[in-house]
Amino acid sequence: MEMKRTHFKMYKAGRKWVFACATILALGAGATVTAQADTQPAAADGSSKVVGESNGDPAGDKDQSAQDQSKAGSELADNQQKSDSDKGTDQEKTSNSDQDKVTGSKQDGSQVTNNQMKKSRASLLKSAPVAKAPTNQSTTTTTPTTNSTSTQTAAAKAAAAAKARAALTKALAKIANQTTVTTALTPTGAEGIxxxxxxxxxxxxxxxxxxxxxxxxxxxxxxxxxxxxxxxxxxxxxxxxxxxxxxxxxxxxxxxxxxxxxxxxxxxxxxxxxxxxxxxxxxxxxxxxxxxxxxxxxxxxxxxxxxxxxxxxxxDQMGQTYIDFDEEFAKLKQVNESLANRKSEASYTSSDFADQNNRVIDVSDLKPDADNRIVINLSSDVLAGNTPLTIKGLSPEDTGTTIIINVDTGGAEDYTVNSQIKIQYSDGSDRDNQETEHFGDNHLLWNFYDSTTSDKQFTGDININAPFQGSILAPSATVIANQNIDGNIIADKVIVKAETHRWDLQDNSKEDEDTGDEDEDGDIDIDDPEPEVPDIEVPDTETPDVETPNVETPDVETPEEPGEEANGGDEDLTYEHEHPEYTEDMAEDFEDDLIDFEQEGNTAAEEALLNQVDAAIAKARAEGNTALVAQLESVRQQILAALGLADGLPQTGEAKGNWVQVLGLALATSLLGTAVVRRKRRN
Incomplete structure (x- = not known):
């Protein structure tokens, strides 16, 4: 066997190699090993020839090189090692555990320290055998021996041991240089993002x-x-x-x-x-x-x-997430349960409403808690009713009180909302479902829970089958929007089948503190009366003189009758929660305005007109005026066509039935014909 292989085995065996060398020395005391001159290289099968295995040349070759002698000695050690390995299975297991310490790498993949490697290397070098000259003992061999032969054998053993130590030292050094150093990964995003x-x-x-x-x-x-x-x-x-x-x-x-x-x-x-x-x-x-x-x-x-x-x-970068959904939903479930357990200011069941066609929950006289919130409880049968429910007395201001309505699903597998939700503000104005960027007037939160479960979590489907307003909290449920929803929709799963509108909940729990905390200093308190000075100034007292000619009834009512006021006024009404009464005549006025805007190329005005028509449609639908809804829908389609959006996505309350489409087309044709006649008359 190759000398390199022998060295590698000695390195791998560790203490086993030392035991093999000690065995060789012990055997040397009872027999003299002679290197034959005709010793052949190792066979291809890995076997090696030693003294006593004659090749038919008793005399041998006395000029055998020291290298061959060294090789023979190493082969002998290798054979002895193999024999010991076959005899002692338990010793092999022990040496395998020692091997982990020698190689500098544990089987579980962890690394040993440099000090441990140094100690292992020193132990192996220290235990490496040193060849000694054989003692003069009478031996019986198959071939004659001489002092010269014994000296050569000892030299060969010494050379082999020295090479083994050098190879082992080199192997340990190589392992030390290959030690893997693991560094922490720095979070990085995708290239260019x-x-x-x-x-x-x-x-x-x-x-x-x-x-x-x-x-x-x-x-x-x-x-x-x-x-x-x-x-x-x-x-x-x-x-x-x-x-x-x-x-x-x-x-x-x-x-x-x-x-x-x-x-x-x-x-x-x-x-x-x-x-x-x-x-x-x-x-x-x-x-x-x-x-x-x-x-x-x-x-x-x-x-x-x-x-x-x-x-x-x-x-997201490696190791970084913009939102941890597990963490956030754990918080939301706690909020859901906490609100369900909170003391309420009022509770309602379906039987509490004497007039089922005029169901109203008035929060005007309810007292908010320390967090500026009012909690109301509803039994499961309230929203299951198919008549509208009006929430009256909400504040239209950004700092208004938050109204939290707990809806108990009562152990139902799934829950269906059939009640349209209407809102009437404290100033008397109403709100309809609409697209908006103004969220300051949303102070309504619907908290859906199940009183029959220990954690109050409702895990079924919540089907919204009527126009709905207010934010929805149902962190373990599936919310299915079969009708318009204005607000936040917070749920395990949301399925949108009808148009929904963003309307963020405003929860101002420090309304009362804002005025006091910011004015603790005496200097700030002294400044408070200053804004009231303009009310006492002389120009303010002259206001009635200026207003007197402006309050003339004919002047004010004249532009209102044709319904052709500036568009900005209607936009302001959207956010002041005041809505005009829509009639069939107004639908024609919308159509006239559209013709004017098309001639002027005023796209912005057309978009504003579209918002007015949407508000009118919502109002007419809420009042059950189907004829007006059909007229307004046709006008709406004309506006979309003018804006190049005729093939756009379905919008608020867009009819899906074929009979509605046919009716809308007929009305549109009729109205367009009327518009042409009116336009000719105006020209």
Whole structure:
């Protein structure tokens, strides 16, 4: 066997090698080993010839080189090692455990220290045998021996041992140089894509009962969007079959943020292009494939996104997640349970409403708690009713009291909402389902829970089968929007089958503290009366003189009758919660305005008119005026055609039945004909 192989075995065996050498020395005391001149190289099968195995040449070759002698001695040690290995299985197991210490690497993959390697190396070198000259003893051999032969044998053994020690030292040094050093990975994002960071970086000072979920229209582990979704999303998995994003109405938002951790499907028309003062930030999970090589059209999972720039695309870094959904949903479940257990100011069942066609919950006289919140409990049969439910007395101001309505599903497997939710503010104005960027007037939270479970979690489906207003908290349930929903939708899964609108919950738990804490200093308190000075100034007293000629009834009523006031006035009404009474004549006025705007090429006015028509449709539908709804729908289609959106996605309350489409087409044709006649008369 090759000398290198022998050395490697000696290195691998460790203490076993030492035992083999000691055995050889012991045998040397009883027999003299003679290196024959005709000793042949090791056979191909790995066997080696030793003295006593004659090849037919008794005399031998006295000029045998020292190298061959060394090789013969090494082969003898190897054979003896093999014999010992066959005899002692238990010794082999012991040597294997010692081997782990010698090699400098444990079987479990962990590494030993340099000091341990040094100790092992020193132990092996120290225990390596040193050849001694044989003592003069009478021996019986098959061939004659001489002092010269014994001297050569001893020299060969010494040379072999020295080479073994050198090889072992070299092997240990090589192992030490190959020691693996593991360094911590530095989190990095994909090439060319900005790191998303954390949601808490974007919303560091939230004071809201819903936490970060209050900043997203849909907050869910999974969202399936089948109809236009007007709002941003934070979802663990997106099935986006249509577009979504917060539409720009008056550009009241500085930034529209969405987070999508995983994607099953995403529409290329998703998101809303940034405006003059509004930017987008869309963060994708680390597993999403993103290509930002085109600065104006990023690609996400193989789909080009038309309404985003590459500079608006972000992605989770290695080891960093924008939103930890497990952590956030654990918090939301605690909030859900805590609210369900909170003492309520009022409780209602279906029988508490004497007039089922006029069901009203008035919060005007209810006292808020220390957190500026009012809790109301509803039994499961209240929202199951098929007549509208009006929440009266909500504040339209940003700092208004938060109304929390606990809805007990009562152990039902699934729960269905059949009641339309109407809102009447404390100033007497009403609110209808609508697209908006103004969220300051949302102080209504619906908390769905199951009183029959220990943790109050409702895990079934919540089917919304009537227009709904107010944010929804159901962290363990599936919310299915079969009708319009305005607010936050927070659930384990959200399925959108009708248009939904973003309307973030405003939870101002420190309304009373804001006025006192900021004015603790005496100097600030002294400044408080200053804003009242203009009320005493002489110009203010002259106001009645100025207003007298402006209050003339004919002057004010004249423009109202044709319904052709400036568009800005109607937009203001949307946010002041005042809505005009819509009639069939007004539908014709909308049509006339559209013709004027088309001739002027005023796209902005057409868009504003579309909002007015949407509000009118919602109002007419709420009042059950189907004829007016049909007229307004036809006008709406004309506006969409003028804006080039005739083939767009279905909008609020868009009729789906074929008979409605036929009726709308007939009415549209009739109205268009009337409009042409009126236009000719006006010209």
């Amino acid at each position: 900005q790191a998303g960071g954390s949601v808490y970086d974007d919303y560091p000072d939230l004071n809201n009962i819903l936490g970060v979920s209050s900043q997203f229209h849909i907050f869910a582990r999974e969202a399936e969007l089948n109809t236009h979704t007007n709002g941003n999303v934070a979802v663990q998995n997106l099935i986006g079959n249509v577009n979504f994003g917060t539409n720009i109405i008056e550009e009241l938002l500085d930034k529209d943020i969405s987070y999508i951790q995983n994607i099953t499907n995403i529409a290329g028309s998703s998101f809303v292009s940034a405006g003059d003062t509004r930017v987008n930030k869309v963060v994708f999970g680390q597993g999403v494939e993103i290509d930002v090589s085109n600065p104006n059209r990023p690609m996400v999972n193989g789909t080009y996104i038309d309404h985003l720039l590459s500079s608006e695309v972000y992605q």
